[in-house]
Amino acid sequence: AQKITQTQPGMFVQEKEAVTLDCTYDTSDPSYGLFWYKQPSSGEMIFLIYQGSYDQQNATEGRYSLNFQKARKSANLVISASQLGDSAMYFCAMSSLGGYNKLIFGAGTRLAVHP
Amino acid sequence: GAVVSQHPSWVICKSGTSVKIECRSLDFQATTMFWYRQFPKQSLMLMATSNEGSKATYEQGVEKDKFLINHASLTLSTLTVTSAHPEDSSFYICSARGGGVGYNEQFFGPGTRLTVL
Numbered sequence: 001a002q003k004i005t006q007t008q009p010g011m012f013v014q015e016k017e018a019v020t021l022d023c024t025y026d027t028s029d030p031s032y033g034l035f036w037y038k039q040p041s042s043g044e045m046i047f048l049i050y051q052g053s054y055d056q057q058n059a060t061e062g063r064y065s066l067n068f069q070k071a072r073k074s075a076n077l078v079i080s081a082s083q084l085g086d087s088a089m090y091f092c093a094m095s096s097l098g099g100y101n102k103l104i105f106g107a108g109t110r111l112a113v114h115p
Numbered sequence: 116g117a118v119v120s121q122h123p124s125w126v127i128c129k130s131g132t133s134v135k136i137e138c139r140s141l142d143f144q145a146t147t148m149f150w151y152r153q154f155p156k157q158s159l160m161l162m163a164t165s166n167e168g169s170k171a172t173y174e175q176g177v178e179k180d181k182f183l184i185n186h187a188s189l190t191l192s193t194l195t196v197t198s199a200h201p202e203d204s205s206f207y208i209c210s211a212r213g214g215g216v217g218y219n220e221q222f223f224g225p226g227t228r229l230t231v232l
Contacts, residue, residue, distance in 0.1 A: 037223075043206055045159075045223035091158060101212060102149060103221060105158045 002027045004092050004106035012112040013082045020067070021077040021109045023092035031097040034075040036066065039089040039108075048090075051075055052097070082113045117143045119211050121224035128199055129232055136194045136227045138209030144189040145211035149221065150182075153206040165192050199231045 003026040013019035025034065036048040051059045051066045059066045067076040079086055092106040118141040128134050138148055147166050151159040163179075165171040165186035173179045181203075183195040192211075196203055206228050210221040 035220075043153075043208075043226040043228070045208065045210075045226075047220065047223075050220065101147070101221070102161055102164055103159075103210075104161070107158050 002029070002032075002094055002096070002104045004094050004104055006092055006106035006109050008109045009107070010110045010112070012114055013079075015084060015113055015115050016081055018078060018080045019082055019111065021079070021090050021092075021111065023075045023077065023106060025073050025075060025092075025094050027073075027094065027096070029096045033095050033097055033101075034066070034068070035093040035095070035103065036064070036075075036077045037091045037093060037105075038086075039091060041088070045091075049077065079111075084113050084115060087111060087113045117141075117211070117213065117222045119145075119209065119222045119224040121207075121209055121227050123227060124225060125228040125230075127230045127232065130200050131198055134196045134199055134229060136196075136207055136209075136229075138192045138194070138211065138224050140190045140211045140213070140222070143211075143213045143222075145192070145213055146189065147212045148186055148192040149210045149212070150184060150192075150194050151208045151210070153208060153226075155206075159208060162194075196229065199229070201231045204229055204231045 005024045032053045034051045038046040049061045049064045051068045063080045065078045089108045091108045093103045095101040120139045122137045150162045162177045163171045163173045171184035186192040208226040209224045
């Protein structure tokens with residue numbers, strides 16, 4: 001069975017600083033994908049970044065980067081130069097590649113960016 | 116990116132009534148759609164996976180007779196909460212996946228907030 005663990009219920013960061021949100025996972029699938037989503041108070045799920053299990057390089061998307069350490073089964077999200085608009089819930093998720101690719105979500109981390 | 120809509124965005128109903136929520140992929144064909152439920156301050160929990168033209172696959176613990184899912188076309192899936200009760204009050208979110216998506220990305224709808232009085 002797949003499992004996603006986010007151990008930080010809440011984090012805060014000063015504006016313009018970088019912050020790392022932790023995510024560890026467990027799976028027996030040889031091929032899988034790891035995702036990060038942002039959920040502001042409006043409720044919409046905003047896709048941030050994706051990492052495939054066979055990708056050699058860590059994924060980056062603008063201010064977001066994913067620190068993928070396969071041996072440790074971790075996929076931490078790094079947000080650089082935090083902005084006030086980054087305040088939201090952040091969810092790490094995983095899916096198997098192939099099949100229906102259903103997503104399993106972690107419990108989430110609430111990030112507060114302070115001015 | 117691809118767009119997924121949900122209707123209604125919020126609904127209030129009396130206990131015992133049924134509520135239908137629509138999920139539409141607007142600019143792509145969704146071979147698979149997923150329905151999630153999210154209680155306040157909690158994570159998203161997958162309820163069921165539906166493929167066009169076939170019966171939905173429900174996750175363990177989800178009552179298939181209570182949460183009826185229909186995926187009649189490649190752009191529309193519906194979730195009907197039958198005989199709703201206050202404990203069914205939640206945020207329901209759908210997502211859609213197209214067969215041609217590069218890395219199996221799912222596109223999420225904006226969600227439907229259901230309140231059962």
